[in-house]
Amino acid sequence: REEEEMAGGEEQQQERILVSVRLRPVNAREAERGDGTEWECAGPATLKFLGTIPERAMFPASYTYDRVFDPECSTRQVYDEGAKEVALSVLSGINCTCQTSIFAYGQTSSGKTYTMLGITEHSMAEIYAYIDQHPDREFILRFSAMEIYNEAVRDLLSSDTTPLRLLDDPEKGTVVEKLTEETLRDKGHLLELLAVCEAQRQIGETALNETSSRSHQILRLTVESSAKQFLGKGNSSTLQACVNFVDLAGSERASQTAASGMRLKEGSHINKSLLTLGKVIRQLSGGRNGHIPYRDSKLTRILQSSLGGNARTAIICTMSPAHCHVEQSRNTLLFANCAKNVVTNAQVNVVMSDKALVKHLQRELTRLENELKFPGSASCPTHAEVLKEKDEQIKKVWLVLVNHFLIIFTFMVTSYIYNNHLVLKYIM
Numbered sequence: 001r002e003e004e005e006m007a008g009g010e011e012q013q014q015e016r017i018l019v020s021v022r023l024r025p026v027n028a029r030e031a032e033r034g035d036g037t038e039w040e041c042a043g044p045a046t047l048k049f050l051g052t053i054p055e056r057a058m059f060p061a062s063y064t065y066d067r068v069f070d071p072e073c074s075t076r077q078v079y080d081e082g083a084k085e086v087a088l089s090v091l092s093g094i095n096c097t098c099q100t101s102i103f104a105y106g107q108t109s110s111g112k113t114y115t116m117l118g119i120t121e122h123s124m125a126e127i128y129a130y131i132d133q134h135p136d137r138e139f140i141l142r143f144s145a146m147e148i149y150n151e152a153v154r155d156l157l158s159s160d161t162t163p164l165r166l167l168d169d170p171e172k173g174t175v176v177e178k179l180t181e182e183t184l185r186d187k188g189h190l191l192e193l194l195a196v197c198e199a200q201r202q203i204g205e206t207a208l209n210e211t212s213s214r215s216h217q218i219l220r221l222t223v224e225s226s227a228k229q230f231l232g233k234g235n236s237s238t239l240q241a242c243v244n245f246v247d248l249a250g251s252e253r254a255s256q257t258a259a260s261g262m263r264l265k266e267g268s269h270i271n272k273s274l275l276t277l278g279k280v281i282r283q284l285s286g287g288r289n290g291h292i293p294y295r296d297s298k299l300t301r302i303l304q305s306s307l308g309g310n311a312r313t314a315i316i317c318t319m320s321p322a323h324c325h326v327e328q329s330r331n332t333l334l335f336a337n338c339a340k341n342v343v344t345n346a347q348v349n350v351v352m353s354d355k356a357l358v359k360h361l362q363r364e365l366t367r368l369e370n371e372l373k374f375p376g377s378a379s380c381p382t383h384a385e386v387l388k389e390k391d392e393q394i395k396k397v398w399l400v401l402v403n404h405f406l407i408i409f410t411f412m413v414t415s416y417i418y419n420n421h422l423v424l425k426y427i428m
C-alpha cells in the first residue's frame with residue numbers, strides 16, 4: 001500500500017531557508033578584556049542590539065529570524081528548533097538530486113564547529129532511531145566527507161591529500177571526482193568515520209581560537225530505503241535522499257586573528273569564498289534575476305543546489321555577543337537577513353521501477369473496469385451517463401499508460417545513447 005501511495009512520484013514544495021541565530025556565551029578572553037554583551041534575545045525570534053556605542057546608532061535595533069537562541073540554550077534545543085525538521089526530511093525522500101543541508105555560518109570563534117558537531121550527532125542518532133523503528137523497510141546509508149582548504153577539495157576519508165577535481169554532470173550538477181563513499185555497516189561505523197574526519201580536518205591556532213577550522217567541511221549522508229515486502233519482486237520503489245552537514249570556516253580579520261604567513265593565506269582564501277557565498281545568497285534573495293556567481297568559488301559550486309532550486313536548507317548563524325566583535329556580528333546578521341529571503345523548491349521524489357509503475361496503472365484499469373461492470377452506487381443520475389463517464393476514465397487511464405510506456409522507452413533509448421556517447425566535461 002505504501003508503494004501504491006508513492007505512485008505519481010514528485011511533489012514540489014516552495015519554501016524559504018530556515019534561518020536561526022545562536023549567541024554563544026562570552027568567553028574567558030572577552031571577559032578578561034572587560035567586553036560587555038552587545039546583544040540579547042528579546043523573544044524566540046528577535047535579537048536586539050543593545051546599542052551601547054553611539055556610532056552604531058544607525059544599525060537596526062532589532063532583527064527577526066525563524067528562531068534565535070541565547071547563550072543559555074543547549075545545542076539540543078538548537079537542533080530541535082533550528083535543524084531537526086530539515087535534517088530528518090532525508091527520511092521522507094526529499095530528492096537526492098536536490099540537497100538537504102544544514103549550514104553553520106559566522107565569524108571565527110563564534111561557535112560553528114561546536115554547534116555543527118552537536119547537530120550532526122543528534123541528526124545521526126535520530127536517523128538511526130527512525131531506522132530501528134521501521135523494520136519493514138530496508139535502509140542503505142552511504143557517507144562521504146570533504147573539506148575545501150585554500151580552494152582545494154580534499155577527501156576526508158582518504159589519506160591521499162591530492163586535490164580532487166570538480167566535474168559538471170548534466171544530471172547531478174557539480175560532482176567531486178573520486179570522492180570516497182563508504183556504505184555504513186552500522187552506527188558504530190559512522191562514528192568511526194566521523195572521528196576520522198575530525199582528525200583529518202585542517203585546524204590551526206589563531207589569536208581568537210586555539211582550534212580554528214581552516215577549511216570548509218561538508219559531511220554527506222545518503223539514505224536509500226525500500227519496503228522489504230516488495231524487494232526483489234520487480235515492483236519495489238526506492239526513496240532516495242541525502243543530507244549535507246556544512247561547517248564553514250569563519251570569516252576573520254587579520255588584525256583580530258593576528259594572522260601572518262600560512263594563517264594569513266588561509267584567512268584570505270576563507271574570506272574570499274565566504275564573500276562569494278554572500279554574493280550568491282544576496283543575488284538569490286533578490287529573486288534570482290541576473291547572473292549568480294556560483295562558479296567563483298569551489299564552495300558555492302559544490303553547494304549550488306543547496307542554495308537555490310531543488311533544496312531544503314537550514315542555516316544556523318553563530319555570533320559572539322561581545323562588544324569587540326560587533327562589526328563582524330553585524331555582517332553575520334546581514335548574511336542571515338539575505339538568507340531568510342531565499343526561496344527553494346524541495347521535490348519529494350520516489351524512484352519507481354518500470355514494472356511497479358505499469359502494475360500500478362494496470363490495477364487502476366482493472367478497478368475502473370470493475371466499477372463499470374458493477375455500478376454500486378445510486379448517486380449517478382442515469383446508467384448511460386455512468387457508462388459515458390467510465391468510458392472517459394478508461395480512455396484517460398489508457399492514455400496515461402501509453403504515455404508512460406513512451407516515457408520509459410525514450411528514457412531507455414536516451415540512457416543507451418548517454419552511456420555510449422556522452423562524456424563528462426572536465427572543469428576545475
Ligand SMILES: Nc1ncnc2c1ncn2[C@@H]1O[C@H](COP(=O)(O)OP(=O)(O)OP(=O)(O)O)[C@@H](O)[C@H]1O
Nearest residue numbers: 024107108109110111112113114209212213249250
Ligand atoms: N554555545 C557555546 N557554549 C559554550 N561554548 C561554546 C559555544 N560555542 C562555542 N563555544 C566554545 O568557543 C570556542 C570556539 O568555538 P568553535 O571552535 O566552535 O568556533 P568556530 O566558529 O568554529 O571557529 P573557527 O571559525 O575559528 O573554526 C570553543 O572552545 C567552543 O567550545
